[in-house]
Amino acid sequence: MSLLAVENLSVAFPGHVAVREVSFAIEPGETLALVGESGCGKSVTAFSVMRLLPPNARIVSGRILFEGGDLLAASPPEMRAIRGKQVSLIQQEPMTSLNPVLSIGAQIGEVIRHHDKLSRRATRARSIELLDLVSIPDAHRRIDDYPHNLSGGMRQRVMIAMAVACGPKLLIADEPTTALDVTTQAQVLDLLDDLRRQLSMAVLLITHDLGVVAQWADRINVMYAGRIVEQAGIQPFFARPMHPYSRGLLGARVDVDADEHYSSNRLSEIPGSVGSAAGEAGCPFAPRCPLVEPSCRAAPPPLLAFEAERRVACPVTLEAAHHG
């Protein structure tokens, strides 16, 4: 049984549907990347798992099975027992997720004492252990610091300490390093990866950066306009991206290892913008797609299996691949 299975999830806001018929599964201990550009529905998917959607959002259909139980059917007290204990979330901007008027020790302690009956002294000792675990130097002194005393990277480490405090089985990391510098990004992602192994938790890594995916994830789900358009393992995906959108994304990216310069190479573009998907009856990528055929405009193509572990929502590409 998968640790988390999202089945046929659709989430609507007044006036538009943010997530459409999304299905994917996460196995225990793996890192699954959910990739896409702003507005593609990746964060809404994550918030649905946490049941932290804004009040005007509505789950239209689907099930979210965590260890077999449907989170969408859980009562509010049941959800409070799951959040932080079984499933945790870290967000992009640590400064806005931390309370500026409480010391970091008080904030980590709050998570621990919500789930476990521990004395204040034991909670403090456990908080110091956690700060040590996320490599914050001088943890026994730092525990009384406030968020503003810490740098961006240190704040994100505190968020991670809070998220793993009760040993969750699944950690959802929503753009965890987007606000950080590149040297700090590498440190924080390495830390997350170490903790994943030490605590044997699974990570749902939400990002727009394909470099981060290539280096830190096991499998990838590419989202476009609310739908998953490709699912694959990391090695096959980067060796041969299949969906035209996946190919466009990798082509438009400037890779630091590639010896490309404006004087000799032009970057390949994906014409138009995500906005062109509005009102499209068929494939949402059709208005921007170089391979578009009349049949693409009829109905949104389903995710079809290509190889084991690989599914692509583009019949045109699959047809071509099967014929050589």
Added chain:
Amino acid sequence: MAEVLLSVRDLHTRYAVGKQVLRAVDGVSFEVEQGETVGLVGESGCGKSTLGKTILRLVPSAEGEIVLDGTDITRLGDSAMAPHRRRLQMIFQDPFGSLNPRQTIRTVLDTALKVHRQGDRPERERRMAEIVTRVGLPADALDRYPHEFSGGQRQRIGIARALVLRPALIVCDEPVSALDVSIQAQILNLLVDLKRDLGLSYLFISHDLSVVRYFADRVLVMYLGRIVESASHATLWRDPRHPYTRALFAAVPSADPTHKRGAPPIKGELTTDLSSGCRFCSRCPAATDRCRSEEPPLRSVGEGHHAACHYA
């Protein structure tokens, strides 16, 4: 050798933070030649944006000289500065934050032209229509408001506003950082075309090494207010000399999963601790006693290649 367009000499910018003085830019010198793109990379807080704003005289400098086309503009008064401002324009990171939501694109562009007394009404109309199509916006864009455009299109408006004045040098401060990857490529390609067609020069400020590698002719690496390495783009990527530059390169994740990264080469984060010695020594894997006591000057380490490290 091409003509020097902008020359910055020993520039300092200081901010008062309470009773302390923060040296955001601390003795920076460089030149931008006609038609050249100079990339300025560094992490947040290193002073790269302050340097860009100081050159545009949006932030006052404490010491040093800014010479544009042979004229020292460092201490010019407002009216004497006006013609130079036209030649020196800026593109910002957040195109929405830098556009007035209550003004149509026509007002945005026309204001710039009027302030700089560019042409009569029909001439201004002609120039606005021309620039709007040149940056790839629909022809009816002039009568619309910023909220009607997507992020990429708003950045095109920001570019149109800078270009409508026919500048010589554009300071681009993280122009593609707020954009999605697919839109980034569109904007970078547009900037390349404009540079070629209009003979522009860019000072391109970014924290994204991949983008700078692609886009710049020459690269300056900045750390805590100082340039620590400068070289042509090809030299810098083939042979980085400063340990900070090497660490930056090593930290960028590659989109090739078989190309596995080693351990992060440096620990810690940018501090504001400016004690004696090299600014980087607290994070440097190769720091020695000499680094802790003596600040390394920026010195030549090869043809057109400079680095501020005792051991480069």
